[in-house]
Amino acid sequence: MAGRVALVTGGTRGIGAAISKMLKLRGYEVAANYAGNDVAAKAFHEETGIPVYKFDVGDYAAVKEAVTKIEKDLGPIDIIVNNAGITRDATMRKLDRSMWDAVIDTNLGSCFNVCKAAWDGMNQRGFGRIVNIGSINGQGGQYGQVNYAAAKSGIHGFTKALAQEGASKGITVNAIAPGYTDTDMVSAVPPNVLEKIIAKIPVGRLGKADEIARGVLFLVADDAGFITGSTLSINGGQHMY
Numbered sequence: 001m002a003g004r005v006a007l008v009t010g011g012t013r014g015i016g017a018a019i020s021k022m023l024k025l026r027g028y029e030v031a032a033n034y035a036g037n038d039v040a041a042k043a044f045h046e047e048t049g050i051p052v053y054k055f056d057v058g059d060y061a062a063v064k065e066a067v068t069k070i071e072k073d074l075g076p077i078d079i080i081v082n083n084a085g086i087t088r089d090a091t092m093r094k095l096d097r098s099m100w101d102a103v104i105d106t107n108l109g110s111c112f113n114v115c116k117a118a119w120d121g122m123n124q125r126g127f128g129r130i131v132n133i134g135s136i137n138g139q140g141g142q143y144g145q146v147n148y149a150a151a152k153s154g155i156h157g158f159t160k161a162l163a164q165e166g167a168s169k170g171i172t173v174n175a176i177a178p179g180y181t182d183t184d185m186v187s188a189v190p191p192n193v194l195e196k197i198i199a200k201i202p203v204g205r206l207g208k209a210d211e212i213a214r215g216v217l218f219l220v221a222d223d224a225g226f227i228t229g230s231t232l233s234i235n236g237g238q239h240m241y
């Protein structure tokens with residue numbers, strides 16, 4: 001599998017950075033995407049040597065252009081990790097349309113945009129590995145996250161439907177549903193709320209980004225071709241049904 005090209009969206013920080021690094025360590029050619037944090041992306045690139053590509057995964061045209069550039073630079077994309085995600089939390093009373101659109105476009109629309117841009121090539125070559133990063137809150141819902149839970153839940157449906165289309169073409173499509181994981185996204189949660197969240201995690205701590213990356217590594221392997229349409233929960237035992 002050495003030399004296979006992987007695009008990791010949101011691949012310069014948090015869970016995505018751990019995924020990018022782990023894939024590179026195992027011999028994959030990695031392209032790491034990001035949205036706007038140039039400082040973090042530069043530091044990531046200097047640390048890892050992984051090329052970084054700035055584009056908005058929610059922008060269909062920008063994704064198409066970027067995928068063409070990545071394929072020109074590194075070769076055809078064999079692996080997509082749809083990891084880029086944001087939160088814009090508010091209860092329904094305060095949630096406005098722009099917060100809804102931003103979360104749906106970035107978390108769910110992105111999966112369509114990126115897969116669409118690389119899908120024909122994967123079909124022609126008869127190989128593809130797609131991993132979509134969902135969430136425990138897409139499985140069980142979460143107070144104040146109507147937009148995020150809808151987007152993440154949508155990812156799980158997207159995964160199962162696309163898996164059926166890719167199955168006969170050597171393309172697997174799976175999802176990972178992380179539980180609360182120690183990244184900038186979770187640092188934004190107020191400490192008193194976070195304390196209550198951790199109390200509900202049976203293993204008694206937040207997940208580590210590397211622990212989510214481990215699942216990606218498993219699902220993208222050449223010999224993982226019989227695993228498709230599945231959701232791998234990595235959540236310290238918080239959600240088991």
Ligand code: NDP
Nearest residue numbers: 010014015034035036037056057084085135180181183185
């Ligand atoms: P972070 O906020 O730490 O990192 C997010 C990454 O996504 C950054 O690289 C960011 O780029 C990128 N990004 C955000 N918006 C866009 C966009 N429009 N276009 C391209 N890139 C974008 O997030 P996490 O690592 O915590 O989360 C990663 C994924 O895991 C997300 O999908 C999240 O929903 C999911 N998840 C996280 C959990 C957690 O507890 N942390 C739990 C369950 C799921 P930039 O650096 O430029 O801002």
